[in-house]
Structure formats: structure tokens, C-alpha cells
Amino acid sequence: MLPPGFETIEKYVGYWDVPTTSERWERRAAASMDEIRAFYDDMLAHADQALDVIALHDINAMPDDVATLARLMLALMSAAVAIEVVGAPRDPYSPYPHSVRVLRGPSPWG
């Protein structure tokens, strides 16, 4: 569940809210460009509002609904690299599935 005011992006929680940086990369790599684009557009439309709500809370002590919103914003970063840099869900010249393990991501939700 997301905080009030974010009902229109609630539908993305099921797929895009995953615990770690590595899984956020994997979710994006496994999605279609249309799915990534839809998520990206909707999230950007709510980004300022979301960052305002998130900023009201300590990063290490967020209520569950705000933490879910925060992880969706992190997933937006993964989508943004696909849309703005790679131009595809994943680089067609890089190995996939690949053997790089993210042993530890940034903290929290890494």
C-alpha cells in the first residue's frame, strides 16, 4: 500500500517493489520497453510529490507505505537508465543472464 494521493501508481507495487538494487535491475531487464516506459512516465509525474512525502521521514525509520513509495522511486532510477541511457531493457551486447552478483548494495534497500 502507498500513502494517500498515490493511488494511480499503486498498480506498479506488485512488480516493481522488490527489496534490493540487484532485483530492481533484474525486474527492469526482464520487462518490455512498453512496460518500462509506462512505469517511468507515471513515476516521473508523481516524483516531486513522492520526494516531498518521503522527505518528511527518517530514511531508516519510515512507515511501511512510505518505504514502499521510496523503493518505487529507487525502481524509477533503474527504469530511467533503460529509457535514457541504454535505450533498451538491457544492453543487447552485454551477457544475459549475467554472472555479476551484487553482494551488497547501497544502504538501506540495497
Add this chain to the structure above:
Amino acid sequence: MNIETKSPVPGFDDSYTLALGLDTGPLSTDPYISPAHYELERERVFGRAWLAMGREEQVPESGSYIVRELEVCNASVLIVRQKSGGIQAFHNVCSHRQNLIMNSSEGRAPRFTCRYHSWTFGTDGALLSVPDERRFFDFDKKKCGLTPIATEVWQGWIFINMQSEPEVSLAEFLGDFGKFYTGVPFPGSGHSLKFEANLDANWKVISDAFAESYHVPSIHNKTLRPAFSNASNPFARPIRASAWGPHSAYSAFANLEYAPPENALGERLAYRNMGANNIISPSGANEIDKLLGHPSINPNNSAEWCSDANVIFPNFHLDVSFGGFFIHHFWPTSHRSTRWVAEYFMEPAADFQTRLQQEYYAIRNIEVLLEDIGNTERVQKGMETRAKRNIYLQDGEVIIRNLLHHIDRWIKADSAREALDL
């Protein structure tokens, strides 16, 4: 050294390779594909050089330990913070029937107990207790402690040496590079973004992928080229190269005009509190000002500077960029396989905007690293076809040449002291 080349062919006025006194010819692929060469590296390079293992912050308190597998030396290494405050490495091998003692890669323990028969050792390696001890014959517990491995710490970095009595000290081994980098602070060294992969390629193929910027406009066409090359430096030539015996460094070029494109709204969101130069920065600028202000970082004070890559012989890269510092370890597991570990050090985010920026950095970095290491197994296969027996290195690939030159030196030298010219 100026990157403006006056003639199409590098000469003494503008060649890093010539300035460092290195040859300029093609180089044999033998060091990358020959099992016999690998055996020589094991004995004469990895068996004699000081090897960087980690940061002292990884063993913060008495009894804190890390375990590292060192396949290239047939060793399992247990590194322990001592009660005295020092750090000591041991073979992670029980004195009884030689079982490997500790299973987890890190932790804290007041003593180390082998699970096989519960022989128990102190953090200083002494054998403390043996169940049913009196049924052993002529038994002297004092002779049955853990086998120590020579350990020294330089600037917070833990090094070990597999020689039972190292010929050279760590200070002698690091030589003028060690002096040059003394006093460099390492902010955020308690936490890292950490990657690991097992790759079917010789360890030097992986190391080489991070030892030059010639590849940046090509293989990193989308991810890095816009920020790290421009019309004045389209081939991302290095803006400096140095060598201190086997250790070496180069500085990479930054395109000062780079800013996230107008329509890169996600990237702009990530970096909205930052200047344009921080495209690959994981953290805010304040805590790294001291690092970047050290005279040995960007030593030529080039305006168009993005990073220094320091190659510490044989298999450790210690790199600094606007965002802080990061490292690569290239651990050989056979002549054609490598465990690669990369760590990007950063403080845990104190606020969500910083965390968002770190996420963008981490994700973009995964793309870059996949481009770098995704290619290495293809390089190995190409070399193993033996269709060609030489590689060609241009001036900007001088750091690779320095490494190959010194590996050859260490293999031919009768002692580490001779290899280092001491």
C-alpha cells in the same frame, strides 16, 4: 603530460610509453593463455609479492575476522583483529587433521573452534584446548597453534605475503608509490557497494579491462562516452600516466561540458542537488573534499580530470574519482578463470535524495561493468584460438604494458628483492 599530439605517431615529447622507458613492440599472448606461465606466476609473482586483502574497517574489533580464499596460492586465509589492536592473518587450517576451520566469510568470535573435533584456537592463533588431550602422544600444544601469514597494514589496507619470511617489507614493496599515497584519506571505507563475478578469462584480461580508457568511447558508447570524451579528446586519451616500478597509475579525462541531457529526467532527478561533474558520483561532495584535495589525487591538477586508476602490483586497483574511491581485486582461480571483486565505497545515505543518487549510480554502474567484464570471456576465447600470437598496445594502454613488463621481471628474477631492483 599534455595530451595534444603534435604528430600522428607518439614521440618522446608526448608518449607515456617512451617516457616510462618501456618497449613499444607487440606483446605475446602467452601470459594470458599458457598454463606453464600461470604456474610461474603462482610461484614467483603471487607467491612472493605483497597482496592486498581488504580494509582494516572490515575487522573493527578484537576477534573480528574475515576469511578469503586464495586459490592462486592454495590458501584459505583467516584475517583477525588482535586483542592488542593489530591485525594478523593465519592459514585457516586446523593443526589436528587440517580441516578448514572457519566457514563464514566474516564475523566476530572470541576464539576459533574447528567443527571436526573441536580443537579451539585463540584470536592470536594459540591452541587453547584439545578434547581428550591426554590420549595424544608426545603432544606439545604450544607447537600446534595456527600457522601465521606475514601481515602488514598500509594506510588502512591489509596486505599479506605468502613467503614464510618475506624478503621485502610492505614499505619496500610499495616503494615510491607507497610514499606518494601516504596520507590519502579513504572516506566511507566502512561501507561499500560490492560486486563479484567468476569469469572464464585470465586475471590479466579482467585487469586490463580497467587499466585503460581507450575502450571508453567504443564499448561504453552510451554509458560513458558523453561524459568522458569530447571533440578535443575523442579517443578518451589518458591525461597522465605514472609508474613506480611494478605499480602504476593513469588519470582519465572528463568532458567538462557534460550535463545530463534535457530529456534525461530520471538522471536529473538523481543529481538535482549536484553539479554536472558528479555524473558517476555515489555521494555528496563534502566528505570527499579532503580526498580530492590531497596533492596525490589528480597530481597534475588538470581541469579536465575525472579519475585516477592506481594499479598496485600484481592484482589490485585502487581508484579515485569525483565520487570517492573504489577498488578491484582480480583473483586467479586457474590460468583461464578469475574471481573479480569490485567495491565502491560510500557512506550509508543520511537522507533519501542521497540514497536516490546512489541507486542511479549503482544501476548505471552495473551497465558499465557488464560492458567491461561481458567482453572479457570473448577476449580469452579469441586469444585461445592462437590465430594470432601477439597483442598490440597503443600509447594510452601503457599501464597494461607496465604490468606485463613487471610480471616478466618477477618471473625471471631469482628473488623479489631483485625483481624490485632493491
